[in-house]
Amino acid sequence: MRYAVLSDIHGNLEALTAVLEACRAERVDRYLCLGDIVGYGAQPSACLERLAALEAVVVSGNHEQACLGMLDPGWFNEAARAAILWTREQLSFGDLDRLRRYPLTCMEEPFTLVHATLPRPERFDYLVELGQAVDTLTACRTLMCLAGHTHQACFVEFDRPARRVLRVLTAPEALREVAYEDEPVTRRYLLNPGSVGQPRDGDPRAGFAVVDTAQARLGVRRVPYDVAAAQRRIREAGLPPFLADRLAAGR
Ligand code: ZN
Numbered sequence: 001m002r003y004a005v006l007s008d009i010h011g012n013l014e015a016l017t018a019v020l021e022a023c024r025a026e027r028v029d030r031y032l033c034l035g036d037i038v039g040y041g042a043q044p045s046a047c048l049e050r051l052a053a054l055e056a057v058v059v060s061g062n063h064e065q066a067c068l069g070m071l072d073p074g075w076f077n078e079a080a081r082a083a084i085l086w087t088r089e090q091l092s093f094g095d096l097d098r099l100r101r102y103p104l105t106c107m108e109e110p111f112t113l114v115h116a117t118l119p120r121p122e123r124f125d126y127l128v129e130l131g132q133a134v135d136t137l138t139a140c141r142t143l144m145c146l147a148g149h150t151h152q153a154c155f156v157e158f159d160r161p162a163r164r165v166l167r168v169l170t171a172p173e174a175l176r177e178v179a180y181e182d183e184p185v186t187r188r189y190l191l192n193p194g195s196v197g198q199p200r201d202g203d204p205r206a207g208f209a210v211v212d213t214a215q216a217r218l219g220v221r222r223v224p225y226d227v228a229a230a231q232r233r234i235r236e237a238g239l240p241p242f243l244a245d246r247l248a249a250g251r
Contacts (some may be wrong), residue, residue: 002027003111006056007034007148007207010063011041011087012197012247013207014233016050018225019196024220026210032108033060034193035115038099040092041197041244042082042233045095051156052098052116061115061149062124067091068099071124079240086239110143110213118145126150127156127192131164134158137188140185144180144211146190152201153194153209154222160188172203175220180218193220197230204250 004023009016023031031054038044040063051058065071066084073081091099104121105114116124118131119139127133127150136145139156155173157167170179171177181187194207205222212218231244 001027001213003211004028004031005034005114005146005191005211006031006150006196007146007193007208008036008055008194008195008198009033009041010036010059010195011038011044011047012189012206012230013041013043013046014227014230015197015225016047017125018223019206019208020050020054020217022221023208023210023221028210031056032111032113032146033058034146035085035102036057036063036115037061038067038087038150039063040234040239042237042239044087044090044112047197048095048098048176050054057106057113058102059113059115059121060099060104063087064099064102065124067147068096079156079242082240083243086219086237095171107142108181111211112140112142112145113164114147116147116149124149129169130156133190134163134165138163139149140188140190143182143184144191146191146193148192148195150200151195152192153207154190154192154217155220156189156190158190160186162194167248170221172201172220176219177219182213191218194222198247201251202208204248 118136154171193209234244
């Protein structure tokens with residue numbers, strides 16, 4: 001099976017459209033989405049619809065939780081808060097119903113999906129330290145944990161019995177083609193595919209990952225998209241201009 005792993009789409013339909021086109025070219029069989037489909041961008045409903053049409057497996061992100069009133073908007077910075085309040089107004093009852101059905105974690109063998117970290121997905125901690133990766137990999141009960149939230153791609157290989165980190169890959173060249181061992185007893189892997197709709201690693205192109213479970217190979221991809229069109233929609237919607245500006249910088 002070839003899986004596409006998408007995270008942090010953030011209402012950016014232009015980026016999502018480019019990514020889905022690339023996925024079709026790569027003959028992806030199934031779509032996995034790690035949350036934050038909405039928030040920041042100007043087309044939240046359209047992004048939710050596209051994922052529903054693909055029958056994607058989806059977990060909830062902090063922006064979904066905030067739109068549902070499960071997370072206090074005061075938890076967010078000013079631009080994010082403004083975007084959440086704007087997004088709430090845009091979503092239909094059907095959209096909100098969809099958001100309510102997304103769990104915080106889910107298992108789809110050999111994957112565990114979560115927006116941020118395990119074992120406390122509801123905290124939406126940013127995984128920035130290796131110790132957090134170890135906690136997540138220790139709590140993970142499948143071969144691979146898929147997590148987003150930081151908007152930066154990474155891959156961690158963990159020796160489960162020895163509780164030892166064997167590999168950490170963050171450089172784009174290193175992430176392009178990664179072989180892993182399908183050894184669910186001895187190995188655990190963490191994959192963050194980066195962000196579709198708001199990359200924050202200095203590269204404005206949309207990011208996602210493809211995992212080929214038959215070949216035990218994965219890769220992080222970047223595809224160009226119409227950034228100017230996404231920026232225009234954000235400005236026309238009256239969202240904070242900073243949210244448009246940052247797309248061009250990939251920050
Ligand atoms: Zn996000």
